[in-house]
Amino acid sequence: MRAWTLFVGLVLLGAWFSLAGGAPVINEVGWGGRPDDPTGEWIELYNPDEQPIDLDGWRLYSSDGAPDISLHGTIAGNGYFLLERGSDAAVPGVKADQIYSGALRDSGEALYLVDPVGNIVDTANRERTGWPAGTNQLGSPPCATMERIDPNVPEDWATSQAPGGTPRARNSASNLPPQGEFTFSPSPAHPDEPVLFDATNAYDPNGTIISFAWDFGDGDTGAGQTASHTYREVGVYTVSLTMKDNAGAVTQVERTVPVVKPRTVLVDFSVLPPDGKRIMQSGDPITFSDESLVVEGSLLDWTWAFGDGATGRGQTVSHTYSSGGVYVVIHTVIDDQGERAVQTRPIVIHGRYPSAAFKFTPSIPDAGAVVTFDATASFDPDGTDLNYEWDFTSDGMIDLVTSQPITTHTYPEAGDYTVTLVVADSDPDGTKRSLPTTLPLHVNAPPVASFKVSNFSPLETDSVAFSDCSTDPDGKITAWEWDFGDGSSSTEQNPSHSYQEAGSYAVSLTVTDDNGAQAQTAAKIVIKNHPPVAAIEVKGKDRVMTGEPIEFTAAGSHDVPETHKLSCYEWDFDGDGSYDTRTDSPTVTHSYPDDGSYPVTVRVTDAAGASAVSPPVTITVLNRAPTAGFTWSPSSPTDAEAVQFSDSSTDPDGKVTGWRWDFGDGTSSTEQNPAHSYPDDGTYRVTLIVTDDDGTASAPITREITVVNAAPIARFDAPDTVAVGEPVQFTNTSHDPSPNGKIVHVAWDFGDGTTCPGAPGGCGEGDPSAPVHVYMASGTYTVELVVIDDDGAIGAYRREINVTGGD
CATH class of the missing domain: 2.60.40.10 (Immunoglobulins)
Incomplete structure (x- = not known):
């Protein structure tokens, strides 16, 4: 049943995905729910690693968009993570690690497990295909879960054999049988010759092989991962190996073992150089021909190992050696019943002579310059390493022996030289030296660079002239390269240049002669800062x-x-x-x-x-003129009081130094803050003109001031206490405070109903200004005097008189 389920899973899905190591896998899917509740779906993740995995940021989603679960929490090492749909009751008696929403379709959908960076690390099923395992309520058994057989194989699914599945437990379909074959030697075997059987390459994918049982096909058996057996008779035997793992899974494999009668094979071969040659040399095709003899039967296969890593097959073969040396050739033949015979023979291959070739740069070097010699064009037909023997100075003496094809040499003096190169190989059959190769070499005398400067300390923007004074001892100068040190350059012989920035500059001149030799010289020039130009x-x-x-x-x-x-x-x-x-x-x-x-x-x-x-x-x-301004106090004065004028004039660009007041009543003042009394009530126009410290007068300012009449002040003299019937003298002492005012009317009320004037004899023997009055009854009387001035202002005064005696 397990083998059938594994086969179906492989056919449905195909090997299209590889699990990421150290990641959880989708381990079991209860897509059909429970028999009593088709919505009781659940999904189980498994961690095949020993270390716990933080699932925050992980995502499990379906190809049709639901469910789409953002995972959170931790899955323990070699542990499970249970996701239940809708509530914790989806899997009765087993606590959920996370609740999700969204149904799984019975017709099938793909599930994807994605890590926090967006990598799909596992899948279950493919899109637009049915579920590879498991059942719904109509299946048999109903609502079986879909279990992964091997957590390391994404397409490996089977229908669970456990009712309700295996939430938080090992899957019921998780064991895989042993895998592998066995070998035996020799082949073919001979009677009475031990044959070794070896199953060390067999393995169990998710367990351990605990037993190996051998059936050698001749009635004998054996045990163990390796076994030895001797056949007594010629024949073809079917050998079977039965392997059993620790979970009880069994695998049986078979092979046929031929046992034949030994035959005699006399193996031999010949080696021939190319036509016309007496020695075998590298690079030449060498012919190898089989000369073996069999007593019975016939030869079916001829193989060759030429000793240089190359091989061949056939009764007659050709091989070319790339280098000289001694090579051990191994020739193997096999007859029609599988018998094998081998012959080994050393052969000598002679190497070929190397060839020398070189070049040098520069083509016309300067005295004292480094010349590079390149002999990489030299070669050895045999491909062995070369040594390079150099004569740089035409004296017939070897100046340098090196294993490197590229070297350098410096000629201190100008002149003409002949350079000679000989190369020597390292063939195993002896060193071979090439013919000498020579090239002429001319060493050029370089020019001498020199120049003059018109001004070593110019200002910014000043033009500086540079004059070339260079010479060449064996030719002429053909090119000039000036570097002015400020990023500017020139190729003129005698240029001029202006510096835009103050500072110290290194000016260099490089000259090149007609052979390409160069010389350089430099000088320092200090540019002074140019002062700016000011304008306003x-x-x-x-x-x-x-x-x-x-x-x-x-x-x-x-x-x-x-x-x-x-x-x-x-x-x-x-x-x-x-x-x-x-x-x-x-x-x-x-x-x-x-x-x-x-x-x-x-x-x-x-x-x-x-x-x-x-x-x-x-x-x-x-100058700006001042501005005149003033105030006065009190704001509504009477003609009986002095008015205080206060200067509030201002000067925007100096100070006020003079004041001219016109009070409007014919009088004036030059004080800053004068006091003035008006002779009579009325309205007066007061004008002020001020002068600043530059003599500029302000515009006049005129304001009206209203002076009101001062009311008269009523007063009289009389004794405080008098007797009943005693004449009392009242004396009017009232006055008008206005400078030109006067009291024009006097009226008395003696407090006992008598007034003066008014009642007949009310003033007694006196006049209104000094009346005489007699009180006829004792008591306290309030006497009131009212006076009126010439402007109609009224003043009043009251006083008590005590009258004693009587009754």
């Missing part, structure tokens, strides 16, 4: 009022060369030689607090610290 302009008018902003620009300033930038601008706004403001930009705004004529200059500085001052521009600043 006024943007707008050059006549302004004090406090009015003026914009100055030094945009016309620049460094030399103009590609450089200025680092700062310093501004002298008043011509005193001190710089008032430093800016990074070429524009600035300034205002003058005082009038006058001001020469303005700007000093500009470049990045190297050089500076320049611009010619001045003159600014005329005009």
Whole structure:
């Protein structure tokens, strides 16, 4: 049953995926649910590794989109991870590691297990195919799970034999039978000759082979992974090996063993060089011919091992040796019943002579220059290593012996030389030397480089002339290469160059003569910083009022060369030689607090610290007139009090130094804060004109002030206590505080119903200004005096009089 299930799984899926080592696998799928609940689906993962695996970031999803599970948690080493659909009741009695949603179709779908970086590490089933194993409610048995037989083989599935599957347990279909064949030797075997049987290459995919049982086909048996057996009779025997593993799986393999009667084979062969040659030499085809003799039967196979790693097959063969030496040839023949015979013979192959060839660079070297000699074109037909013997100086003496084909030599003096090369091989049959190869070599005398400079300390942008003074002792100079040290160059003989940056530069001249020899010389030139150019302009008018902003620009300033930038601008706004403001930009705004004529200059500085001052521009600043202003107190004065005037005038560019007041009543003042009393009530126009410290007068300011009439002050004299019936003298002491005012009416109320004037005899024997009154009853009386001035203002005064006696 297991073997049939394994075969079906292989046919359905095919070998199309390889599991990643150290990763969990999809181990069991309960796609059909349970007999009592078709929705009770579940999926089991298995960790074949001994180390736990963190599943955070892993994903298990279906080809139709559901389920799609983001895994979380940890699967223990050699442990299980159970996923149940919907709830923990999907697998009764077994706790889920994770709950998921989404149904598995009975018609089949593919499941994919993906690691955190997106690699698919395992699959179950293929898309658009049915499940390879397991059943639904209509199957037999119903709702059997799909189990993986071998966790290392992704397409290896079987239907579980355990009711309800094996959640969190070893799969019921997980054992694989032993695998492998056995060998035997010799072949063919002979009667009474031991035959060795060997099954050491057999193995069990997921277990251990615990027994090996041999049936030698002649009635005898044996045990063990290897066994030895001797056949007594000629014949063909069928040998079977039965292997059993620790889970009880059994595998049987068979082979036929021929046992034949021994035959005599006399093996021999001949070796022939090519036609016309007396010796065998490398590179020549050598003919090998079988000369063996058999007493009975016939030869069926001839094989050759030529001793240099090459082989051949056939009764007559040809072979070419690449190098000389002594080679051991092994010739093996096999007859029609499998008998084998071998002959071994050494042969001598003579090597061929090497050939010398070389070149050198440069073609015309300079004296003192390194010349490279390249003899890689030399060769040995036999392919052996060569030694190179060099005579560089035409004196017949070997100057250098080396195993390297490329070498160098330096000629200290100019002249003509003949270079000779001989190469020697290392054939096993003896060293062979080539004929000498020679080449002529001319060593050139190099030129002498020299030049003059017109100025070793010029300013930036100044033109510097360079004059070539080079010579060549055995030819002429044909090329000049100038490097001015600032990234610029020239190929002229006598160039000129301007430096744009201050600094120290190494100027080099390389000259080349008509043989290509070169010489170089260099000199240092120090370029001084060129000071900048300063310029200033006024943007707008050059006549302004004090406090009015003026914009100055030094945009016309620049460094030399103009590609450089200025680092700062310093501004002298008043011509005193001190710089008032430093800016990074070429524009600035300034205002003058005082009038006058001001020469303005700007000093500009470049990045190297050089500076320049611009010619001045003159600014005329005009004085601003002051603004008059004042207040007074009290705000509504009477004609009986002095008014205090307070100056609030301002001067925007100086200070107020003079005041002219006109109080509107014909009087004036030059004080800053005068006090003034008005002679009568009324409305007055007060005017103030102020003058600043430059003598400029303000516009007049006029404000109206209303002076109101001061009410009269009522007062009288009288005794505090009098007797009933005693005449009382009242004396009016009232007055009008207005300078030109007067009291025009007096009225008394004596508190007992008598008034004066008013009632007949109300004033007694006196007049209204000094009435006399007699009280007829004792008591306390409130006497009131009311006075009225010539502007109708009223003043009143009350006082108590005590009257005693009577009753």
